[in-house]
Amino acid sequence: MPIQTLPDTLIDQIAAGEVVERPASAVKELIENALDAGATRIDVELEEGGMRLIRIRDDGSGIPADELALALSRHATSKIASLDDLEQVTTMGFRGEALPSMASVSHFAIVSRPASQAHAMRIESDGGKLQAAQPAQHPPGTTIEVRDLFYNVPARRRFLKAERTEFGHIEELLRAFALARMDIELRVTHNGKQVRSYRASGSDDERLRRLGEALGADFPAQSLALAHDGAGLRLSGWVGLPTTARSQADQQYFFVNRRLVRDRVVTHAVRQAYADVLYHGRHPAYVLFLDIDPVRVDVNVHPAKTEVRFRDSRLVHDFLFRSLHQALAGARAGAAGGEALGGVVPAAAANAPAFEGTQRSPAGIAHPLAGMVAPQPYAMRQGSMSLPVREQIGAYAALYGAARNDATAPAPADTGDGAPPLGYALAQLHGIFVLAENAAGLVLVDMHAAHERISYERLKTAQDGEGIRAQPLLVPLTLAVSEREAQCAEERREALAALGFEIDRSGPQSLTIRGIPALLDGVDARRLALDVLSDLIEHGSTRRIEEQRNALLSTMACHASVRANRRLTLPEMNALLRDMETTERSGQCNHGRPTWVQLSRQELDRLFLRGR
Template sequence: MSIRVLPDVLISQIAAGEVVERPAAALKEILENSLDAGATDIQVDLEQGGIKRIRVADNGSGIARDELALALTRHATSKIASLADLEQVASLGFRGEALASIAAIARVQLGSRGTDAEHAWEVRIEGGRLSEPAPAARAAGTTIDIQDLFFNTPARRKFLKAEATEYAHCAETVRRLALANPQVAFTLSHNGRVQLRLNADSAAARVRQVMGEAFERNTIAVDAAAGALRVSGWVIRPGAATASRDSQHVFVNGRYVRDKLIVHALKEAYRDVLHHQLNPAYCLFISLPPDAVDVNVHPAKTEIRFRDSRGVHQFLFHAVERLLSAPVTGCAVPEAASTLAVPGFRPGFVAPQQASMPLQVNEAMAFYAPLAAQGSGFRGQDSGEGVALAAQPFPESGHGDAPPLGYALAQLHGVYVLAQNAQGLVLVDMHAAHERVVYEKLKTALDARAVPAQTLLIPVALTVDARDAAEISPHLESLREIGFELSVTSPTSVAVRSVPWLLKNADPVELTRAVLREVAEFGVARLLAERRNELLATLACHGAVRANRHLTLPEMNALLREMEATERGGQCNHGRPTWFQVSLRELDAMFMRGR
């Protein structure tokens, strides 16, 4: 078979397969051209999910009469002129092939008027046949009208989904570009009905309009910089995360991207505070010099490559992780926090802009050292029905001096601590809260290579599997570094001589068996390296105060103060909330006060 040069129309149709996989892809390319042209008002009209028609009108700088034909020619663009330009692309589009690819598979009408032109000019193209420019009427800007997408490539058209599905993809494209460009007004209509109207506004207002008020209420603002690298935007509070990944938006230099490195960095930042398979939501804007990122990686331009990928990864990880790990101390509980499935309940996480210094290793509650000597002014009694009642809820200094989590009022069914703060009622899961406190102290101690051990008065012997005994024998010194002093007394028995001091109230047998189970599954070396935190979380769970443990009011208050000073204190080690806030306003509404 002889080699031949392909016709230009066929070349464009092949290119269209890479650039225009569905109506949303064509819409994205056109909208990016409008934004590159400086448009501040963009109107989008769709019919049949964009399959029948995509019409975009903007008020950008427009296209000159003599350049209308060039705009529809492959690899013709005003955005780059040299390799140097390509290496530091500042525009959304730059290849100059999108319009030509679209024109090869649809009926296209392109009309435009420059700001200084007397009137607009218009060209039409169908099946590669381009008309001569003709006068037209419109204000400054450009209108592109695409009809019957894939009309001449029926095999490709068969791969399109239902109208509702294609429209949903188009609407998501508009929302993404609207998030990145709050200074631009967008109007989206479908089959003659307006579906979305966004006026030019602030970034925060645009996020609220596009992602909803629930997202806004449940987020923490991010703003961090390292040299020329900067990230700003919003990330979801851990207690409001869901199983969906739909609300994950990242923009690099104004371009929406799907980058595995960024996703991994953010997932790692949430790893210690998310429950099971929940996913965080976020809307983040990353900016860096154009020459530090390669956007010419994929035809759809959603994939990029950073020149210093590790540096970007670590920057994002630390910027978000620092916010999520911040303790409650020194923060006011926000009135507009999130509302979860339990009506009126707000998840217990309030983050300042900067995390406090790491906690020093000190005595975990033994259970907790009594705080009565600090003059808290509490007197308590046991009702005999599972609730310890406080006779005096607040010190005489008044509500305004209350710490973020307030002062304990009672213990409910041996599981929950009820406390009063300036905003209203605080409910605490005492096991989950203490579990996080112990976990963070174990991490800090291990990082400092200073895990104090509690020697057992009488060593505890337990029978183990022969394989487990053989596995731990070479690693007894490593286990001693985390507070466990074990000795293999026979091929099937182990003696426990000491346990981590922070876990001294736990059952040493159950604690040791938990370690041996982890060792059997992962091995000691891996357990103390990549799975270190998972091991410490398991140990903290065993060492945390159990349900039905009666606490005195001073002990409850000691737990509240520990929570306020503990990083990531709003979630337990498994990502469940440790406390909720119910405001006085919500309580009044429950009892219809003031009506």
């Protein structure tokens, strides 16, 4: 077949296959156009999961009458005009493909009126065949109708799923828009019935309410708010507590300049940040916003604009990891809003504790609570590595009063403002749980899980102070690698040495391992070296050594912690509570299980039907 120019209709249908995969894709493109037009209210009307009808009405700036037909031309856009514009895109849409692509595979109509025009204009397209524009009645703004999507492309229509499935994809998409732009009112109707109504949110309480409407009432109470700035980047939003992780990754929303994206760099950074606190096989929930200079991110990677490419992916990865890691480290048992840090969270606890790298609140998603920094544990300040509970009594007596050091003294009854967050111990139950009274009510602590986390964090602190020592191998190992891996090992020799590896390049595609991290003696050195090199190539950094080390320290901490059925004195129990309050990540044990639970006075009253 000779080379020939394709007809415009076929070109549009090819583009439609890239841009409009299903009804949800069409809804995404149309809502993005409405947001770019400055809309403050968007109404979405659907029939049969969007396969029969998609109608989207906005109150944006509208399209002038003389530009209406041009809007349905290929690669016609008002959002970019030069290569410089393309390299710093600030709008949601910019490629000029969406409207003509949709018009080529549907019965399409657009009605629009700028505020400066006396009346609106309507233009229709039937499978790409454009009709003349006609006057119409319409308030300022735009309405777009997409009927019978893929009616003229039977092969594509057969790939659509059941109505319920297609509508589910649209619901998930609209949920993301509702989170990304809380300042926009968004209403959804399906088959004549209103199914969603997201009211515009301005205040902190309204944003938390909208967050709960989108992700469930428990999410705001079971998450940490954060806002962190650094290196020209800004991360803000909410991250779910490790103890409320989910069985699947169905509540993970990451926005770059308010654009929802799926990115491997982001996913890897989040997974690493949660690695030390998440139960095996569970997935964290989060709603995060990364604000970055548009010049430093390329959004023109995929026709559907669901992927981005960072100019400096290593910087972004490290910034995300450190910000989230620090925020999660602040999840100490008994911190402000303490009930949100335990394993059970009252539904009414609307305000999650916040971590802030700066005092500025992120635009659109400010949180009412400022960050809190707990004091360093006494034993850490003294350089102690890991002391049995009984040996810490003297230290806590100095902090909380000598009377607490008397093993026969009853627990203080004062649970007012002067009491510690976790209160004072009352008793031990079944040799496993510590019962304590605080200002909010009753605290239950799994003593082994709590002490395991305390021991683990102290082991890590001690190891971090010593650094990673290398242990020479009696017999050096030869490792066959790719030329890229060999080059990486040669270029990053100092970085590998800092991790405890002594690796030399012995050929174009071979390495010689002469030393490994001393703490990891006995591991598969070949496998570990390959994994470390893979991380250095892919992300520019690696935490493999730290993860392996932490796994070993976690096992050591588990064996060093107080065991079940060991009877503790009241001072020992109080020492454990004080340790929990000042230890990072003490809301959960090394395996991700909760270490404590708060039962409020109101919950206790309900259990006994008091006040009824």
